[in-house]
Amino acid sequence: MHLKTALLLIFIASPAGAGVTDVSLDNGLRVIVKEDHRAPVAVSQLWYKAGSMDEHNGATGVAHVLEHMMFKGTEKVPEGQFSKRIAAAGGRENAFTNRDATVYFQQLQKDRLPIAFELEADRMANLQLKDESFAKEIQVVMEERRLRTEDDPQAVVYEQLMSVAYQAHPYRRPIIGWMDDLQNMVPQDARDWYGRWYAPGNATLVVAGDVNPQQVIALAKKEFGPLAGKPLSLRKPQEEPPQRGEKRITVKAPAKQPYLLMGYHAPRLSDVEKDTTPWALQVLVSVLSGNGSARLTKHLVKEQRIAADVAAGYDGINRGPGMFYLEGVPSEGKSVSELEKAIRLEIRRIQKDGVSEEELNRVKAQAIAGDVYQRDSVFYQAMQLGELATLGLPLDLLEKRVDMLKAVTADQVKAAAKLLTDDKLSVAVLDPQPIVGAPRKPAMEIDHAR
Amino acid sequence: MRAKQFLSSLFACLMTLPAWASVDIQHWTTPQGARVYFVENHDIPMLDVAVDFPAGSRLERAEKNGVAALTHAMLDQGAGGLSDIAIAKRFADVGATLGGIFEQDRAGVSLRTLSSARERDIALALMLTVLHKPEFPESVMRRERARVLAALRDEESRPGEIAQKAFYQALYGNQGYGLPPSGTAKTLGRIKRNDLLAWYRARYRAGDAVISIIGDMSRADAEQLALRIAVGLPQGSSAETATGSAAMPPVEKRITHPSAQSHVLMGQVAIARSDADYFPLYVGNHVLGGGGFDSRILEEVRQKRGYAYSAYSYFIPMAQPGPFLIGLQTKNAQANDALKVARETVARFVAEGPTEAELTQAKNNLVGGFPLRIDSNQKILGYLRAIGFYRLPLTYLDDWGKNVEGVTLEQIRDAFKRRVNPENMSVVIVGGNAG
Numbered sequence A: 001m002h003l004k005t006a007l008l009l010i011f012i013a014s015p016a017g018a019g020v021t022d023v024s025l026d027n028g029l030r031v032i033v034k035e036d037h038r039a040p041v042a043v044s045q046l047w048y049k050a051g052s053m054d055e056h057n058g059a060t061g062v063a064h065v066l067e068h069m070m071f072k073g074t075e076k077v078p079e080g081q082f083s084k085r086i087a088a089a090g091g092r093e094n095a096f097t098n099r100d101a102t103v104y105f106q107q108l109q110k111d112r113l114p115i116a117f118e119l120e121a122d123r124m125a126n127l128q129l130k131d132e133s134f135a136k137e138i139q140v141v142m143e144e145r146r147l148r149t150e151d152d153p154q155a156v157v158y159e160q161l162m163s164v165a166y167q168a169h170p171y172r173r174p175i176i177g178w179m180d181d182l183q184n185m186v187p188q189d190a191r192d193w194y195g196r197w198y199a200p201g202n203a204t205l206v207v208a209g210d211v212n213p214q215q216v217i218a219l220a221k222k223e224f225g226p227l228a229g230k231p232l233s234l235r236k237p238q239e240e241p242p243q244r245g246e247k248r249i250t251v252k253a254p255a256k257q258p259y260l261l262m263g264y265h266a267p268r269l270s271d272v273e274k275d276t277t278p279w280a281l282q283v284l285v286s287v288l289s290g291n292g293s294a295r296l297t298k299h300l301v302k303e304q305r306i307a308a309d310v311a312a313g314y315d316g317i318n319r320g321p322g323m324f325y326l327e328g329v330p331s332e333g334k335s336v337s338e339l340e341k342a343i344r345l346e347i348r349r350i351q352k353d354g355v356s357e358e359e360l361n362r363v364k365a366q367a368i369a370g371d372v373y374q375r376d377s378v379f380y381q382a383m384q385l386g387e388l389a390t391l392g393l394p395l396d397l398l399e400k401r402v403d404m405l406k407a408v409t410a411d412q413v414k415a416a417a418k419l420l421t422d423d424k425l426s427v428a429v430l431d432p433q434p435i436v437g438a439p440r441k442p443a444m445e446i447d448h449a450r
Numbered sequence B: 001m002r003a004k005q006f007l008s009s010l011f012a013c014l015m016t017l018p019a020w021a022s023v024d025i026q027h028w029t030t031p032q033g034a035r036v037y038f039v040e041n042h043d044i045p046m047l048d049v050a051v052d053f054p055a056g057s058r059l060e061r062a063e064k065n066g067v068a069a070l071t072h073a074m075l076d077q078g079a080g081g082l083s084d085i086a087i088a089k090r091f092a093d094v095g096a097t098l099g100g101i102f103e104q105d106r107a108g109v110s111l112r113t114l115s116s117a118r119e120r121d122i123a124l125a126l127m128l129t130v131l132h133k134p135e136f137p138e139s140v141m142r143r144e145r146a147r148v149l150a151a152l153r154d155e156e157s158r159p160g161e162i163a164q165k166a167f168y169q170a171l172y173g174n175q176g177y178g179l180p181p182s183g184t185a186k187t188l189g190r191i192k193r194n195d196l197l198a199w200y201r202a203r204y205r206a207g208d209a210v211i212s213i214i215g216d217m218s219r220a221d222a223e224q225l226a227l228r229i230a231v232g233l234p235q236g237s238s239a240e241t242a243t244g245s246a247a248m249p250p251v252e253k254r255i256t257h258p259s260a261q262s263h264v265l266m267g268q269v270a271i272a273r274s275d276a277d278y279f280p281l282y283v284g285n286h287v288l289g290g291g292g293f294d295s296r297i298l299e300e301v302r303q304k305r306g307y308a309y310s311a312y313s314y315f316i317p318m319a320q321p322g323p324f325l326i327g328l329q330t331k332n333a334q335a336n337d338a339l340k341v342a343r344e345t346v347a348r349f350v351a352e353g354p355t356e357a358e359l360t361q362a363k364n365n366l367v368g369g370f371p372l373r374i375d376s377n378q379k380i381l382g383y384l385r386a387i388g389f390y391r392l393p394l395t396y397l398d399d400w401g402k403n404v405e406g407v408t409l410e411q412i413r414d415a416f417k418r419r420v421n422p423e424n425m426s427v428v429i430v431g432g433n434a435g
Helices: A004-011 A062-069 A081-088 A110-125 A131-150 A153-165 A179-183 A187-197 A213-224 A277-289 A295-303 A336-353 A357-376 A378-391 A397-406 A410-418 B002-016 B067-074 B084-093 B117-132 B138-155 B159-172 B193-203 B219-231 B278-290 B296-303 B332-352 B356-368 B377-389 B396-405 B409-419
Strands: A020-024 A030-035 A041-048 A092-097 A102-109 A203-209 A247-254 A259-266 A307-315 A322-330 A425-433 B026-029 B035-040 B046-053 B097-102 B107-114 B210-215 B252-256 B261-269 B311-315 B323-331 B426-431
Touching (some): A041 A110, A062 A102, A062 A187, A081 B356, A102 A110, A102 A378, A131 B323, A153 A259, A259 A336, A295 A307, A295 B138, A322 A336, A336 A425, B035 B219, B067 B138, B067 B193, B084 B117, B097 B117, B117 B219, B159 B426, B210 B219, B210 B377, B278 B311, B278 B356, B323 B332, B332 B409
Parallel strands (some): B252 B426
Antiparallel strands (some): A259 A425, B046 B210
């Protein structure tokens, strides 16, 4: 289902341990180094604070299109050579775009970091953006949209729900962009985007692994230091106005299974000293679906058998507004509305009776363990630091996060659940349409015993 | 010429594989016959344990297709007097996670737990209960079967999933690797609790078990743990009743689906994990379609023509000969053009092989990237499980770089010519224009 990876990212988050170095170069580039000497490798991630939320109507998807174009060459490093050179050094590399940021990364043996820095610094300033490269790559992006959105009914539901749940905030627009915008995008859209956001002062370089921080910083100064700083575009807050009542949509798509997705506007983490609600909402997610005995799973999947699958999720550590999600697939013979009713009943029960100490302790035990397990991945640790830096949150939150979760009380979870009111809710339902042409599968045949 | 080239590549290998690029794997066999693979590592206070069995869908009878997956899914859904919910609670209470893999060859259970005594002991005891005393409660089985059916219905809306199943069926027919791993609505309906019990008793045996352990644990404790795991399993070994793969004639299958893209899969039966051609084919395929942006297929299909987001080729070596597979997805109108490009790319590669420069580039990437393959406990655990299950040499990781470095142009050309026949491939196309 849709939310699972996002959930994991938010929830298993926590301490990076000691050994984080954080400096800024004169041109504004922030450099963060996390030492981890378990294996002789390093990851380098360059985070640009430019995601789909910074786009304007008519050019949705341009952040992601530019991400693709960043591999299309500079004067010094012609098209195709970026990937070739990283590969020749034994590296792995890719990039991703989300609502808040665009991130480029390389994983390499530790002593091969210079090649990554050299190439990243070059394309931060010298991208060519040729018309003919653009013409081909925009086709690739449209294929990506067909693959990941158009032909995935649950992805279509998510896209439609966001476009309804938010009226003003740019989170209403899909990261990959509307197909019509992609069809009408021109190279100049990508050039404008590159000119506006690709600058040292809008970027954070995160390196994690078996490295010496002073050497990494010296290397960053050598490669990125000469790039000129430049003023950044003004960002408008684009706050979402208060919702004035429940919203509800139906999405028709060829499918065999109905699907329900619900989203409540919810607070996001902004003041790390004072905010407790975002942590309480994370605990609530875990109480609802964080393990095989969590409430939604236990009651709706295992006991009542209303749902084939059900999950909760919370996006609360973002640049933009927060949202609390619930999603599920009804069991055969059960309707989406029965499932929705059952989910809402579970929420009401927590609003009324709260959660038990036992549930709370279970969630905390999972958080403490998850905090240890995530140390197994250097890449993940770098992800956490890049995300915090891009959001302007203190880096020591990595270490404090587990303590924040441990400090959550049952009363705070109950109070957080009370924020999930009907007036803040948007509901999307997938109404499956026949898959024309596909052979009809026979219903399950049960061999009756005697 | 040949000798010089050999020496220089050996030198390159010594240069790029310093001493640290190795993993100290300890191996022993318990008196019950379970093979144990252990890496002691105290960097992080946690422990990973995996237990795998030759209990995948390949070994099923076609009329009970799905019994292997359902048995695997049911292991932790009631065991040793504990309910499904009680088991989930107890794992969560100590922050442990129980995972599983289910494949065509193997079925396995994995545990990640903190290594602190209280958490570790509770989690391990519970894992033993799940492995040794699964109860397969009738009512829970009906629920889990219904959930599998729901997942199967979901797959019917996904062209990629439809294509995958049709592809394996085209290559293997209705047996072995041709059976859909989760079963079908029809065959699942026939499966009873007794089938699960029988499958468990026959296939989850100590003599076949592969136990992989990595993390914060001493050798003595690992020996104890392996013994406890093996003692409580059904004893003995299962007779391998693998259905040999009768050669299927190549087919072209077009399945109409209301999707924006057509999913194209093309391929044929190729090699088993133990095949002597493994490294030449692996390194060669890195050039052809396994090396991402460094591969010919992605270059031709995506970079040059903008036909697809993803385009690739892989060998999937398994216990029995697994497929060689080329895949891409593209908007319906250009499916035939993209297929043509993929076909020509494969045919040319088989005819000519890679260039010297391409081979060097592939080796640099593979050998230079080796440390990234073993940079976490999670990844090393994956290798332990594969080495144990497929009976690869204990020195597999130590030798890996040498084996890649040693591959020659001639070996690749020769192996591809013998093992890949572009004229003899099955093709599956699922999409809106397919009819």
